[in-house]
Amino acid sequence: MSGLKWTFEVDGNDFTRAGEASSSLKKKLRALGVSPDIIRRVSIALYEGEINMVIHANGGTIDVEMTPDRIDMVLKDTGKGIPDIEQAMQAGWSTAADEVRSLGFGAGMGLPNMKKNTDEMRIESTVGVGTTVYMTIYIS
Numbered sequence: 001m002s003g004l005k006w007t008f009e010v011d012g013n014d015f016t017r018a019g020e021a022s023s024s025l026k027k028k029l030r031a032l033g034v035s036p037d038i039i040r041r042v043s044i045a046l047y048e049g050e051i052n053m054v055i056h057a058n059g060g061t062i063d064v065e066m067t068p069d070r071i072d073m074v075l076k077d078t079g080k081g082i083p084d085i086e087q088a089m090q091a092g093w094s095t096a097a098d099e100v101r102s103l104g105f106g107a108g109m110g111l112p113n114m115k116k117n118t119d120e121m122r123i124e125s126t127v128g129v130g131t132t133v134y135m136t137i138y139i140s
């Protein structure tokens with residue numbers, strides 16, 4: 001697979017910058033003439049992933065590749081990892097600290113929203129090592 005590629009760094013613990021990658025990608029996709037529905041789905045899934053990286057993993061990297069038929073996003077961090085992925089996928093389940101919740105984040109909807117807005121999503125996580133989330137949205 002070869003197409004357009006972008007890499008974004010997510011700064012951990014900085015909620016003021018959270019969302020910069022999804023916003024930047026949204027602008028790039030709009031300039032490329034991608035359909036608004038696809039842009040909306042990509043933006044939601046990527047934003048939720050960014051927020052999770054800030055809340056739980058002290059940041060990380062996002063690699064995006066766009067080909068004529070799909071957009072692949074890989075979010076990789078070296079955070080504490082997810083001990084029970086199945087539980088983490090349950091709407092409303094969250095390990096966010098009260099301080100994070102008081103800012104309006106950490107409601108436990110990030111992973112479910114990511115799954116809902118992608119065509120494919122896979123999570124690999126090792127406690128104490130980190131998490132990698134693979135998301136794909138088909139555009140044709």
